[in-house]
Amino acid sequence: MLHADMIYMPELRTARLKLRKLTMRDAGDIYRYSRDPEVARHVLWDAHQSIGDSRAYLRYMLRRYRAHEPASWGIEWLETGQIIGTIGFMWVQHDNNAAEVGYSLSREFWNRGIMTEALRAVIRYGFDHMSLNRIEAQHETTNPASGAVMRKCHMLKEGTLRSRLFNKGRYVDVDLYAILRRDYNPPRRRPSR
Numbered sequence: 001m002l003h004a005d006m007i008y009m010p011e012l013r014t015a016r017l018k019l020r021k022l023t024m025r026d027a028g029d030i031y032r033y034s035r036d037p038e039v040a041r042h043v044l045w046d047a048h049q050s051i052g053d054s055r056a057y058l059r060y061m062l063r064r065y066r067a068h069e070p071a072s073w074g075i076e077w078l079e080t081g082q083i084i085g086t087i088g089f090m091w092v093q094h095d096n097n098a099a100e101v102g103y104s105l106s107r108e109f110w111n112r113g114i115m116t117e118a119l120r121a122v123i124r125y126g127f128d129h130m131s132l133n134r135i136e137a138q139h140e141t142t143n144p145a146s147g148a149v150m151r152k153c154h155m156l157k158e159g160t161l162r163s164r165l166f167n168k169g170r171y172v173d174v175d176l177y178a179i180l181r182r183d184y185n186p187p188r189r190r191p192s193r
Helices: 024-034 051-065 112-128 144-152
Strands: 015-020 074-079 084-093 100-103 132-140 156-167 170-180
Touching: 015 112, 024 051, 024 074, 024 084, 074 100, 074 112, 084 112, 084 170, 100 112, 112 132, 112 144, 132 144, 132 156, 144 156, 144 170
Parallel strands: 100 132
Antiparallel strands: 015 074, 074 084, 084 100, 132 170, 156 170
16 A cells, blocks of 8 residues: 655656756756746646746745655756756555656757656656556647657557646647556666676
């Protein structure tokens, strides 16, 4: 059974990334990419109009961390130490051992396999450390690049939900993807010599 205290969000590392809890020191990095209308186009938040918007978002994340509620990791680009996006759990259903993942990424880093790398790490954490049985994600049908990330992580499309969300003044259709524990096969590590 999944318990709230299991959502403590340790640091996760990949070849190019560190997924870590955000801090108020990340406000400049968050603002740098969150003010881009293209980054905000398919997510449920509006493009940040000032660094104050970014600070408000960070205060919200810090409250969620303290309460052990589902929250987002900052995606740190190891090469520079810069936060270039976020990824995390939007909700977790303890009774069903299920969760939804959401993410956003600086446009400067699109089409480089970065979000696929981050999503694989979060899926691994969800199955291996949170004992989840199901991890799902959704994207607006007008954002097929996000669906490509989900497919690369072996998530299966389960259908299109018509007018699922009201976003930026309009109802939008979303494609729903999921991966189940029984479908999950992490890459095997070669034995050390």
